[in-house]
Amino acid sequence: MKQASFDVLGNIALVKFQKGVSSRTKKEFARKLLSKQRSVKTVLEKTGRFKGRLRKQTTKYIAGEKTKETLYKENGCVFRFNVDSCYFSPRLSNERDEISKMVKTGQEVLVMFAGVGPYSIVIAKNSRARKVYSNEINREANKYAELNIELNKLKGKVVLLPGDIKRVTKKLTYLSHPPTQKKVVNARKNFISSSTLNVPAKFDIIVMPRPQLKDTFLHEAFLLSKKRTKVFYYDFCKEDEIPNVLKKVKSEAKKTKKKIKILKVKKAGEIAPYKFRIRVDFRVLN
Numbered sequence: 001m002k003q004a005s006f007d008v009l010g011n012i013a014l015v016k017f018q019k020g021v022s023s024r025t026k027k028e029f030a031r032k033l034l035s036k037q038r039s040v041k042t043v044l045e046k047t048g049r050f051k052g053r054l055r056k057q058t059t060k061y062i063a064g065e066k067t068k069e070t071l072y073k074e075n076g077c078v079f080r081f082n083v084d085s086c087y088f089s090p091r092l093s094n095e096r097d098e099i100s101k102m103v104k105t106g107q108e109v110l111v112m113f114a115g116v117g118p119y120s121i122v123i124a125k126n127s128r129a130r131k132v133y134s135n136e137i138n139r140e141a142n143k144y145a146e147l148n149i150e151l152n153k154l155k156g157k158v159v160l161l162p163g164d165i166k167r168v169t170k171k172l173t174y175l176s177h178p179p180t181q182k183k184v185v186n187a188r189k190n191f192i193s194s195s196t197l198n199v200p201a202k203f204d205i206i207v208m209p210r211p212q213l214k215d216t217f218l219h220e221a222f223l224l225s226k227k228r229t230k231v232f233y234y235d236f237c238k239e240d241e242i243p244n245v246l247k248k249v250k251s252e253a254k255k256t257k258k259k260i261k262i263l264k265v266k267k268a269g270e271i272a273p274y275k276f277r278i279r280v281d282f283r284v285l286n
Contacts, residue, residue, distance in 0.1 A: 004029055007090055010070035011041040012083060014059065030063035041065045044083065054138045055087030055115070055211050074118075075100070077125050079148050081116040086141045088116060091269055092209065095279070096122040099207060099232055103127035107204035110224060111135065112165050112217060117145035117158065119207050124157045133199060135161040135168055161199065169220040172201045202226035208233045218252035222284070225258070229284040234268065238275055249280055259285040 004026075006015040013033055017026055030043035042065045048058035059068065072079045074093045081088055096119050103109060105128040111120045112135050120134035136142050142162045149158045161168050206221050206229060221231055235245045242265060253260045264281040271277050 010072040
């Protein structure tokens with residue numbers, strides 16, 4: 001009987017045991033894992049799923065070095081983060097690589113729900129994007145994102161836009177008209193930083209690897225899109241529910257008076273039995 005599955009994030013192995021596995025068996029499994037995979041220095045047990053918009057999880061120490069911080073490498077990039085306080089999925093490595101290859105020279109990219117920066121940094125490092133703007137609400141994830149930008153020598157090419165994307169969108173749309181001195185003064189009174197004043201109000205590409213929440217955040221994406229903007233939207237559903245997701249995307253477009261063209265629908269991994277993460281690629285036509 002299969003007792004465990006695991007992901008390796010740099011020096012840390014995250015193990016998910018089946019119910020009923022004894023502590024002794026868990027420790028034996030961890031010791032064997034440490035001896036077989038020399039790069040792994042710490043074994044942690046997954047004791048809770050990622051929850052909420054901050055996407056935090058809980059893990060329990062099993063064996064090896066007592067740490068929850070790791071240095072992970074993928075797609076020619078490095079990422080440091082805490083596995084409990086920051087969301088990171090190694091299973092999306094191919095997704096990040098695929099999207100980076102679709103970014104054209106000089107494009108400006110917005111990544112929503114960016115976490116510690118994996119999408120933002122892979123795109124910036126492996127494409128000729130002009131700039132990549134990285135939005136995340138989790139403060140600790142933003143601290144690691146800032147560190148990861150430095151580790152990957154991308155300062156100035158990846159720009160952090162921390163905070164609630166709804167609030168960030170309001171700031172950017174507020175400044176989307178020709179700025180007057182009065183508007184700039186009012187913007188600063190409303191906590192719009194000088195760095196935000198230099199951010200475009202519309203983007204060429206918007207990437208949305210969002211958490212499992214009811215809110216689609218498509219309204220914000222459409223407000224920040226322009227003619228020809230390409231959006232990569234992630235959702236979660238069973239296979240027979242995919243038409244409902246497409247209907248939802250089209251409905252949100254209609255509400256904001258946007259016309260769109262669905263370019264591709266792709267399964268981007270199974271997250272539970274018969275339930276998938278799907279990616280909907282679409283272009284805004286007006």
